[in-house]
Amino acid sequence: MLKIGELAALASVSRDTLRFYEKHGLITPGERSGAGYRLYSETDVHRISFIIGAKEVGFTLNEIHQLLELEVTKDEKSCYDIKQFVDAKISIVNQRLAEIKRIKKSLQTLSSACCGGDEPATHCTILEALSEQTN
Amino acid sequence: MLKIGELAALASVSRDTLRFYEKHGLITPGERSGAGYRLYSETDVHRISFIIGAKEVGFTLNEIHQLLELEVTKDEKSCYDIKQFVDAKISIVNQRLAEIKRIKKSLQTLSSACCGGDEPATHCTILEALSEQTN
DNA sequence: ATAAACCCTAGAGCATGGTCTAAGGTCAAA
DNA sequence: TTTGACCTTAGACCATGCTCTAGGGTTTAT
Numbered sequence A, B: 001m002l003k004i005g006e007l008a009a010l011a012s013v014s015r016d017t018l019r020f021y022e023k024h025g026l027i028t029p030g031e032r033s034g035a036g037y038r039l040y041s042e043t044d045v046h047r048i049s050f051i052i053g054a055k056e057v058g059f060t061l062n063e064i065h066q067l068l069e070l071e072v073t074k075d076e077k078s079c080y081d082i083k084q085f086v087d088a089k090i091s092i093v094n095q096r097l098a099e100i101k102r103i104k105k106s107l108q109t110l111s112s113a114c115c116g117g118d119e120p121a122t123h124c125t126i127l128e129a130l131s132e133q134t135n
Numbered sequence C: 001a002t003a004a005a006c007c008c009t010a011g012a013g014c015a016t017g018g019t020c021t022a023a024g025g026t027c028a029a030a
Numbered sequence D: 001t002t003t004g005a006c007c008t009t010a011g012a013c014c015a016t017g018c019t020c021t022a023g024g025g026t027t028t029a030t
Helices: A004-011 A015-023 A042-056 A061-072 A079-113 A125-131 B004-011 B015-023 B042-056 B061-072 B079-113 B125-131
Strands: none
Touching: A004 A015, A004 A042, A015 A042, A042 A061, A042 B125, A061 A079, A061 B125, A079 A125, A079 B079, A079 B125, A125 B042, A125 B061, A125 B079, B004 B015, B004 B042, B015 B042, B042 B061, B061 B079, B079 B125
16 A cells, blocks of 8 residues: 555656645545555556546546546446547547647747848838738 | 627627636727727727637737737847747647647547447456557 | 654645626716 | 616636645654
8 A cells, every 4th residue: 555655756747736636526636644644556556557547648637537437337327438539539629730830820820920030120021920810 | 980799799709708818918998989989090999809819820829919019119020039939839749749749649549449339348458558558 | 652654624826717706996978 | 766787896616637735653773
């Protein structure tokens, strides 16, 4: 059984983060020592590593919550359910990707229209472009 | 001179948003009517459209603040300064882009390793992959 | 025995970009 | 004149993901 600081070190997160995850239902309390210290089992360690893995691939804590429910009830779920979940996330990520690409393009258009020279920016094309009504 | 609701309609933002921008120093008060109503001039309209344009190309409100300062003092700035600012933002956007692409790839790897079939997810490769220690 | 290092709780604070509420005052039309 | 649509303020609230503080108890090493 690990104390919170030990698990925190193991998982490279802060103690506060672990308590935060607990408060938000991502990781269930487990046991407590006589003095009220949290004690983490193997299962808890596994769960934390699941959370961190999911965070790393871009799931929000909310989505991880849902994933954990899928995991807990996985014997009643099909692979199809799980894959659907991931695919839905992929399409969200695709939207964000498109949005960021759009932004990048706009910025590049701005930048390349500007001479970038020494002259005062009184009539800088960048500032002028930003002032234009878009709606 | 426009009242706040008129400018809000014109700019397609809420009245609250305009007051919020004012509170955060993005748009200076301008005049007030006898009853204390905000009155927006042509210059203010121009400024709002600048803010909205900048938001649309992906600048944060903080960055817009800096851009507005550049705009106000543009006679003392060079095109070089302005272009530098935009280019710095482009490199931030590039980082975000790379991060999102990484996430997308991870998700696709997860998804494509999963059979997606009817069988119970007891040994679903997705859940297993998420559980693996990454550090 | 005492100080350092750890643990606990509840709750505030941060950054981002607003939205909403309460409790009022004002203005225009019917 | 009274209703409804508009305006004012200060401050609370939302989501996201923590981080920090205050005020306390415990454990461990010297």
